[in-house]
Amino acid sequence: MTDGDGIVLGTNQYGKAENRVVRVYRDTPRHRIRDLNVSTALRGDFAAAHTDGDQRDILPTDTQKNTVFAYAKEVGVSSPEEYAVALATRFLVAAPRATGAQVSVHEYVWDRVEVDGQPGGHDHSFVRRGTETRTCVVTVEGRGADQLVWVVSGLQDLLVLKTTGSEFRGYLRDGYTTLEEVDDRVMATSLTARWRWSGTDGVDLDAAYASVRQQCLAAYATTYSRALQETLYAMGRAVLGTHPQIAEIRFSAPNKHHVLCDLGPFGLTNDGEVFHAADRPYGLIEATVTREDAGDPGEAWTAVPAFA
Numbered sequence: 565m566t567d568g569d570g571i572v573l574g575t576n577q578y579g580k581a582e583n584r585v586v587r588v589y590r591d592t593p594r595h596r597i598r599d600l601n602v603s604t605a606l607r608g609d610f611a612a613a614h615t616d617g618d619q620r621d622i623l624p625t626d627t628q629k630n631t632v633f634a635y636a637k638e639v640g641v642s643s644p645e646e647y648a649v650a651l652a653t654r655f656l657v658a659a660p661r662a663t664g665a666q667v668s669v670h671e672y673v674w675d676r677v678e679v680d681g682q683p684g685g686h687d688h689s690f691v692r693r694g695t696e697t698r699t700c701v702v703t704v705e706g707r708g709a710d711q712l713v714w715v716v717s718g719l720q721d722l723l724v725l726k727t728t729g730s731e732f733r734g735y736l737r738d739g740y741t742t743l744e745e746v747d748d749r750v751m752a753t754s755l756t757a758r759w760r761w762s763g764t765d766g767v768d769l770d771a772a773y774a775s776v777r778q779q780c781l782a783a784y785a786t787t788y789s790r791a792l793q794e795t796l797y798a799m800g801r802a803v804l805g806t807h808p809q810i811a812e813i814r815f816s817a818p819n820k821h822h823v824l825c826d827l828g829p830f831g832l833t834n835d836g837e838v839f840h841a842a843d844r845p846y847g848l849i850e851a852t853v854t855r856e857d858a859g860d861p862g863e864a865w866t867a868v869p870a871f872a
Contacts, residue, residue, distance in 0.1 A: 573614050577666075577867070579605035580625040583632045587641045595688045598641040601670040602648075604628045605867065606655055608662040621661035628655065643769035644669040645715050648702035656707055664705040666867060670720075671698040695721040698773060699758070703863045714864035717769065718758035719777060725752035725820070728836075730789040750839055751789055752820035753849075755780065759803065759813040760864050767809060776810075779803045792819055792849045800853025811861070812854035819847035 581603040589596040606628075612618035631654060639650045648667040655665040673693040676685025699718040706712055730751035735743075759776060761767070779802040787798040796815045803813050822839040 573611050576610065576614065577605045577607045578610070578622075578625065579603065579666075580628040580632070583629050585633060585636050587636045593687055597674050597690060598644075599672040599674060600636075600641065600644065600647075601672070602632050602651075603668045604632065604651065604655065605666045605668075606659055606662045607664040607666070608659070610661065621659070623655065623659040623662070627658070631655070631658070643773075644671050644698065644700045645702060645717060645764065645769045648700055649704065649713060649715070652702050652704035652713075653711075656704060656711075664703060664863065666701065666703045668701045669699065671700075673698060695723055695754075697721055701758075701864075701868050703866060705863055712862060714862055715761045715764055716758050716864055716868060717761065717773060717776075718756070719773075720754075720756040722755040722757075722777070722780075723752070724755060724781065724784050725750065726785065726789075729787075732791060748836060750822035751792065751795075752822060752841075753792065753817040754820065756816040757799075757813060758868070759807075759810045760858075760861060762809055762811040762859060764809065772807060775806060776803050776813075779806055792817055792847070793851060796849060796851045797853060800851070804853060804855060811858040812852055814852045815850060817849045819849060821846060 583602045583604075585598075585600045585602055587598045587600070604625075606623065608621075610621060612620070613622050632651060635647065635651055635654065639647060641647045648669050652665040652667045655667075656662055659665075673696065674690035675693050676687075677689040677691050679686050679689075697720050699720055701716045701718075703714045704711065727750055728748055730749050731747045732749060733745040733747060735745075757776070757780060780799045783799040783802045784795055787795050789795045796817060799815065800813050804810055821842045823842055824836065825834055825838045825840055827834040827838060
């Protein structure tokens, strides 16, 4: 839409960001918990709200927030992905002028507290697991028989470190190169990964998440790495080789540099034992591993960062 002066409204969306939802299941004495951070967004013909302040086609963000919490009870959270699909589909019913809805979910994982060797942990006491966060982004476009659904699952802030089994040598040099080659180094990263499903019919998404996570960790641990790039590719191949319904996986991995400390001034040797953990600047390695026949991703990555 133009106001006659050559200035037009471009791409836009609106929603309710970071709704913190904790769903507790109390149907048995052994409780279960899903701890979520949910963000919603609607896309469509909302030009009048921008150009004329006309709100007739706007589903309030407060309504979106209320739906997020109500659906945690009405629909439940069997997995973040299924919950997000239900929400996005509902928003297209509630907002006729919307052409698409996107729901992003971060899940924070809680483990059961262990008490006196009790098998399986305590029934209703939990401890938050590290920094790792499970993620998903679900995008739903259209209605009825023409409706399309894209699901991108993922994880972020998975901190991993290996004390050997990595080198970095043979790289390009110029007049500004000072980095020394190393044939044995600490390699650490805070991994972000996102994987796009070609379809989720028949997939246990909780089990699949655990499997993808384990495939990544196993490849990280067992791949002799001449560069972090090589490790990411090995991770991607392992995941795609195990899960035929995953079309592609994208990684973002900051290189958490560990610099060997010079202890010589103190009369001490340092044979790969004491390091300074530097937090910045850092190398940022990003890569996509995909199937040759992965197909058109459609709207799966719209408004989702290309990597991290």
